[in-house]
Amino acid sequence: MSDVKVRIDGREVTAHEGMTILEAARLVDIEIPTLCHSPDLIPSGNCRVCVVEIEGARTLAGACHTPAADGMVIQTRSPKVLTSRRATVELLMAGHTGECVTDVHTDQCDLRKLADHLEGGAPRFLMRKPRWYPIEEANPYVRRDMSKCILCRKCIGACQEIAKKNVYGIAYRGFASKVVVDFDDPLTTEVCRDCGICIDYCPTGALSKPAKRGGVQ
Numbered sequence: 001m002s003d004v005k006v007r008i009d010g011r012e013v014t015a016h017e018g019m020t021i022l023e024a025a026r027l028v029d030i031e032i033p034t035l036c037h038s039p040d041l042i043p044s045g046n047c048r049v050c051v052v053e054i055e056g057a058r059t060l061a062g063a064c065h066t067p068a069a070d071g072m073v074i075q076t077r078s079p080k081v082l083t084s085r086r087a088t089v090e091l092l093m094a095g096h097t098g099e100c101v102t103d104v105h106t107d108q109c110d111l112r113k114l115a116d117h118l119e120g121g122a123p124r125f126l127m128r129k130p131r132w133y134p135i136e137e138a139n140p141y142v143r144r145d146m147s148k149c150i151l152c153r154k155c156i157g158a159c160q161e162i163a164k165k166n167v168y169g170i171a172y173r174g175f176a177s178k179v180v181v182d183f184d185d186p187l188t189t190e191v192c193r194d195c196g197i198c199i200d201y202c203p204t205g206a207l208s209k210p211a212k213r214g215g216v217q
């Protein structure tokens with residue numbers, strides 16, 4: 001395997017051929033934020049939070065799925081990158097329904113932490129009809145609050161690639177898109193057992209462990 005040399009935020013980085021820009025940046029502790037990415041899962045590039053600027057490229061590139069190529073000059077925090085990243089996070093936040101501040105699952109939310117980190121302030125965007133779904137608590141292993149889902153698809157990847165199951169899929173189109181079970185059926189114990197892997201990978205409070213019957217979680 002040969003090496004490729006790139007320049008990231010002014011630093012020379014030697015990466016292995018086939019590494020993504022995200023992996024190359026992490027070699028030298030340059031942190032590029034992600035939401036839909038996990039090193040354990042096939043990159044999907046869904047959320048666009050990890051965009052970077054590549055000298056000479058017309059558009060911003062997703063660092064999690066773009067291979068580092070020899071001679072690339074990359075900026076991870078240029079004004080263009082930060083403007084795009086903040087707008088992406090604001091749109092994701094605006095698509096949420098419900099009050100995050102009083103929700104006990106908020107501390108699990110990487111989106112919320114990222115919004116705080118980027119200091120974008122209150123979202124400028126107001127969805128005419130934010131996505132809202134009732135909370136599903138019938139399954140004893142997974143509580144689903146799909147109003148908080150950002151459609152990153154990590155639960156689908158974790159279920160398929162790690163648990164080797166196929167419980168989740170995407171249904172509907174555009175803004176109505178939703179992570180569903182079968183034909184948008186309830187998550188029953190017949191299709192989902194107790195592995196809980198989807199909870200570990202969900203970057204928001206959309207999937208969580210249910211409170212124990214009778215009280216405290």
Ligand code: SF4
Binds near residue numbers: 154207
């Ligand atoms: S439920 Fe969680 S992991 Fe699944 S798509 Fe929504 S935010 Fe991502």
